[in-house]
Amino acid sequence: MEKLQQIREILDGMQKDIEKFYDKGQNAAGTRIRKELNNIRKLAAEMRKEIQDVRNSRKG
Structure with a gap:
């Protein structure tokens, strides 16, 4: 869940730059x-790996 929070913080921080650009x-x-x-993108890839690891550990 930490990675999801980091993604949210990045998105919130981008708002001003998005307005400046567009x-x-x-x-x-x-x-x-x-x-x-x-x-x-990097955080999402890490999060996907973590999710897959948790899924695999539940199967075993």
Whole structure:
């Protein structure tokens, strides 16, 4: 559940950059958004592995 909380915090923190990119046309904000989305991707992959490990441990 810790990884899910980290993902939520990243998403909340991205809100201002999303507004800057789409509403104000700031390209640097787009770069920051892409960086944070990559961090979310990594956390999601770790979370998927943890879930699979828990599922496998329940089977055995």
